Amino acid sequence: MNNTMTATYIDILRHSECEGGHIFRGKTDVALLPKGLQHMQDRIAALDQSWDCIISSPLVRCREYAEHLHAQTGTTLIIEPRIQEMSFGDWEGVKIDQLIASANLSFLKWQQNPADYSPSRGRTLS
Numbered sequence: 001m002n003n004t005m006t007a008t009y010i011d012i013l014r015h016s017e018c019e020g021g022h023i024f025r026g027k028t029d030v031a032l033l034p035k036g037l038q039h040m041q042d043r044i045a046a047l048d049q050s051w052d053c054i055i056s057s058p059l060v061r062c063r064e065y066a067e068h069l070h071a072q073t074g075t076t077l078i079i080e081p082r083i084q085e086m087s088f089g090d091w092e093g094v095k096i097d098q099l100i101a102s103a104n105l106s107f108l109k110w111q112q113n114p115a116d117y118s119p120s121r122g123r124t125l126s
Contacts, residue, residue, distance in 0.1 A: 015061045024088040057084045089122025
């Protein structure tokens, strides 16, 4: 019996700047800005890393760069809906500064304890 264990390493890359500004964009499907795309390219170049597989959310801000990286490297690409971003419900597309300025009680509770509070019609973290 072979008792040798192998390690699996997972690099998680978060998208950079997107269309729409500083908003809640969980399920809101917006593209990366050119600056955001360049930032992703710079991150990847700095990693000097290769992968066995690329797994991406189907939302364009994630998928577009994953497809670019796949085309560049030939690495297997899997578009996985189960890792799609959570819904912020009524906060989708709303500027974060707007919620802060309004002293929205549910937003303040969410900031203090996002596991126990969620936006109206949004998904909870727990």
